[in-house]
Amino acid sequence: MRRNEAADLRCDETRMWRYYPELLESPVPRYTSYPTAAEFGPDVGANDFCSALETATGDVSLYIHIPFCETICWYCGCNTSRTNRPERLTSYLDALHREIALVGARLPNEARVRRIAFGGGSPNAIAPTDFVRLMLSLTHSFHLRDPVISVELDPRTMTPAWADALAGVGVKWASLGVQTFETRLQQAIGRDQPAQLIEDCALLLRKAGITSLNFDLMYGLPGQDISDLEATLERAIGLGPDRMALFGYAHVPQLVSRQRRIDASALPDQKSRFEMAAAGHRQLVEAGYAPIGFDHFALPADDLARAGRLHRNFQGFTDDDAPVLIGLGASAISSFPQLLVQNEKNAGRYRMMLSQDRLVTTRGVRRSADDRMRAGIIESVLCSGRASIDRSILTDAAVRLAPFESRGLVEIEDDELRLTSSAVPYSRAIAAIFDSYRAAAGSRFSSAV
Numbered sequence: 001m002r003r004n005e006a007a008d009l010r011c012d013e014t015r016m017w018r019y020y021p022e023l024l025e026s027p028v029p030r031y032t033s034y035p036t037a038a039e040f041g042p043d044v045g046a047n048d049f050c051s052a053l054e055t056a057t058g059d060v061s062l063y064i065h066i067p068f069c070e071t072i073c074w075y076c077g078c079n080t081s082r083t084n085r086p087e088r089l090t091s092y093l094d095a096l097h098r099e100i101a102l103v104g105a106r107l108p109n110e111a112r113v114r115r116i117a118f119g120g121g122s123p124n125a126i127a128p129t130d131f132v133r134l135m136l137s138l139t140h141s142f143h144l145r146d147p148v149i150s151v152e153l154d155p156r157t158m159t160p161a162w163a164d165a166l167a168g169v170g171v172k173w174a175s176l177g178v179q180t181f182e183t184r185l186q187q188a189i190g191r192d193q194p195a196q197l198i199e200d201c202a203l204l205l206r207k208a209g210i211t212s213l214n215f216d217l218m219y220g221l222p223g224q225d226i227s228d229l230e231a232t233l234e235r236a237i238g239l240g241p242d243r244m245a246l247f248g249y250a251h252v253p254q255l256v257s258r259q260r261r262i263d264a265s266a267l268p269d270q271k272s273r274f275e276m277a278a279a280g281h282r283q284l285v286e287a288g289y290a291p292i293g294f295d296h297f298a299l300p301a302d303d304l305a306r307a308g309r310l311h312r313n314f315q316g317f318t319d320d321d322a323p324v325l326i327g328l329g330a331s332a333i334s335s336f337p338q339l340l341v342q343n344e345k346n347a348g349r350y351r352m353m354l355s356q357d358r359l360v361t362t363r364g365v366r367r368s369a370d371d372r373m374r375a376g377i378i379e380s381v382l383c384s385g386r387a388s389i390d391r392s393i394l395t396d397a398a399v400r401l402a403p404f405e406s407r408g409l410v411e412i413e414d415d416e417l418r419l420t421s422s423a424v425p426y427s428r429a430i431a432a433i434f435d436s437y438r439a440a441a442g443s444r445f446s447s448a449v
Contacts (some may be wrong), residue, residue, distance in 0.1 A: 016422045017278045019271055021056055024425075024449050028432040031382060032314045033340055034375035035365050037333065039437050040342055052336040053106040059322040060107070061115040062142065062313065064096070064134065065329030067347055068125040070157050074190035075179075075221070075249055079331040079345055080121035092347055093130055095354040097137050098235070099328055102359060103142025103151050107326075111124035112145040113138075115320055120153035120190035122177075128165035148172060150212075150315075155201040156193050163208040172245040174205050175214040176241075180221060181232045188222045195235060195399045207322040212302055219276040221249050227280050233280060237287045242302040245316060246280045246295050248273055250448060270423055274449050277425055293317040294427045310383035317383065330360075338367050364422060374434050381431040385419040393434065400433045425449050 029036045068083045069076075083089055116138060117175045123131065138144065150173035151166065166174070178187060181195050205213055216234050219229050234242060251267055253259040268276065279292060289297035290305040296317045298305035307319035314325070314333055325335040330350040333342045341364030353360045367375070373390065380387035389397075394415060401417075404410045408421040410430060419427060427449075432438050 008026045009013055017274075017425055018405075018407070018422065019274050021270060023403060023407075023409075023429055024270060024274070026318045026429070028428045028438070029435070031334065031378050031428065031431055031435075032312060032316065033335060033376050034435070035340065035367070035371055035437055037340075037342065038437075039365050040340065040363040041365065042363050044339070044341060044360040044361075044366060046361045048339055048364065048366070049334065049341045049359060049361040050106060051337045052334075052341075053103065054108065054328070056107060056324045056336065057110040058112065058113045058322045058324070060326060061117070061322040062113055062138065062144075062147075062322055063117045063119060063325060063327045063328065064123075064138075065343075066118065066120040066123045066126060067330050068092070068120065069122045069154060072190070072258060073179075074258050075218070076258065077250065077252070077256045078121060082345070083125045088347070089126065091351050093126065093134075095351040096134070096329055098354045098357065098429075099360060099382055100137045100141050102354075102357065103326060103328060104138075107142065109143060111143065111324070112143045113147050114145055114322060116144075116149045118149075118151040119315070120152055122151050122157060123151050124157050124159075124162050128159070128162045130359060131162075131165050132169060143219055145178060150174065152177070153201070153205075155198050158201045158204060160204065163204045166205070166210070167208040171208075172210060173212040173214070173241075174210045175216060175245075176201060176205075177301070178215045178232075178236065179218045179230070180224070181235045182224070182228045185221050185224055188266065192211075197237060198286075212242045212304075214245060215239075215241045217244060217246050217250050219246060220251075220273045221266055222263050224268060224276070225272070226276055229276050230281040230283060233283045233287075237284070240433070241299045243296065243304055244284060244289065246277070246284070246297065248277065270449065274425060277421060277449055278292055281424070292425070294424050312379050312382055320448045334361075335367055337372065340365050355377075370436070374436060378431045381417070381419065381434070382427055385423070385427070387417050389417055389434075390413055397433050400429075404430055 007292045013109065026199055057166045067206065068089060068288060069080050070083055072082055147170065149171045153169055153177045155176050177192055178198055181411050186192050200215060217232060217236060250266065252261060290300055292298055292304055303319055311321055327334045327343060330347045331343055331345040333340065341361045344353060344360045344362045350360050377387045377389055383410045401410060404426060409420055409426055411420060419430060
């Protein structure tokens with residue numbers, strides 16, 4: 001089948017999406033891990049993390065968290081604060097260098113770092129020279145094996161000096177927080193950034209050697225309608241990013257206090273969100289992007305579109321198959337086959353603990369055999385739209401699957417569950433059926449679409 005024929009088929013499938021509000025009523029996690037962070041507890045700590053580190057082998061990925069931004073956007077649920085106190089930023093970086101050394105010393109030589117991701121906040125809230133120093137620390141403390149380096153960037157603080165730093169250390173992948181090109185919507189979420197700024201930033205990154213450029217975009221913003229989303233996507237497509245992520249805005253002011261500045265009365269209702277998700281999916285596919293999972297898209301030549309098998313982690317959908325992800329920085333999460341752990345969230349306490357040369361893990365969860373089996377099911381449902389499921393689990397889930405099956409959203413044959421092409425907007429709700437913790441934690445999560 002030729003590419004344009006495949007795209008036409010996917011667009012036809014998107015037009016077949018039908019809205020079943022009763023299947024989207026319950027808030028569900030985004031499942032960047034399983035168990036989710038809502039299940040983390042204080043009974044798992046530094047000793048557990050240390051033991052997991054000391055037995056890690058094979059490929060390892062690193063995530064470095066920079067919890068600072070020059071300005072704070074109202075919609076943002078990230079652990080971040082303003083860079084309005086230089087001494088606080090300096091002391092945080094000192095602590096981060098110390099953590100890199102402590103963690104690296106405990107990782108066996110057999111562990112090979114193949115990927116390094118910088119996130120935030122905004123990594124380019126720090127000086128480009130400080131970014132280069134972090135890379136030097138990682139090179140000194142870990143066994144790097146020609147890693148792919150990626151970084152999240154705020155276009156508002158992107159400079160030629162930062163582009164030079166990215167080129168100097170060999171960064172190839174970058175992600176820009178675009179969200180929307182519509183001025184009035186930017187103002188409604190506290191993120192003013194002229195379209196020309198985005199265009200200049202994209203050009204600067206291409207000249208710096210970025211080969212895979214991602215735009216993060218959002219629907220469900222206050223006052224947004226389909227025409228706003230279509231205009232933003234049209235402009236984004238014209239800039240030619242290799243990847244795009246189209247997220248539904250998660251309004252949870254009870255958990256993220258800065259979101260109280262957003263006019264909740266102007267938020268689109270669930271049906272409007274559904275229609276925007278469908279329209280955005282269709283527009284990106286028509287433009288030649290391959291759909292990845294339920295909210296990522298990539299051009300056919302990009303590694304994400306060419307991946308034989310997808311995975312899901314704290315960066316979303318990925319082709320990273322490393323069994324170990326080590327998080328560094330305040331609030332960063334590390335993932336091991338039998339353990340999930342999180343660093344101290346408060347940057348002040350994080351700095352204090354590292355001033356005493358202590359590992360900063362403060363909470364987590366041990367992954368039981370059942371957890372690992374369910375994690376595999378959930379990842380398969382979200383990444384490939386199908387999953388082989390143990391008969392006992394499938395039998396237990398039958399009643400909850402029935403409403404999706406009766407509407408033609410899932411098919412079950414023998415011990416395999418398959419999502420039909422019209423089930424994409426329901427994939428998180430379907431995955432949640434296999435979450436044994438969900439009943440107790442559902443109120444902490446965002447809309448299912």
